Amino acid sequence: MHAENHEGHGNSVAAWVSVVVMLVGFLTGALGVLKASVAVTVVGAVIVLIGAVLWPLLAKMGYGDKNPPRPIVYTN
Numbered sequence: 001m002h003a004e005n006h007e008g009h010g011n012s013v014a015a016w017v018s019v020v021v022m023l024v025g026f027l028t029g030a031l032g033v034l035k036a037s038v039a040v041t042v043v044g045a046v047i048v049l050i051g052a053v054l055w056p057l058l059a060k061m062g063y064g065d066k067n068p069p070r071p072i073v074y075t076n
Contacts, residue, residue, distance in 0.1 A: 012065045014058035022051035 029044025058064065 012059070013063040014055050014061075015065070017058060017063075018051045018055035020051075021054055022048050025049075025051055 025044050025047030027044070028047055029041050032038070032040030032042070032044050
């Protein structure tokens with residue numbers, strides 16, 4: 001068996017920051033559901049959306065993966 005080379009698994013600052021922000025959003029939303037607070041649940045959902053937008057934004061700013069995966073099909 002040989003080791004597979006997996007390129008571009010999101011090991012970048014953009015990916016980690018975005019995932020952490022989204023995890024905080026999910027935790028906030030879950031606490032809002034447990035406390036039956038619509039406002040806290042909505043805040044959690046907004047934090048998750050911010051994390052989702054943050055990923056491509058940070059990647060465009062240069063904090064993304066430095067070696068993105070190559071396309072499978074080459075077109076010329």
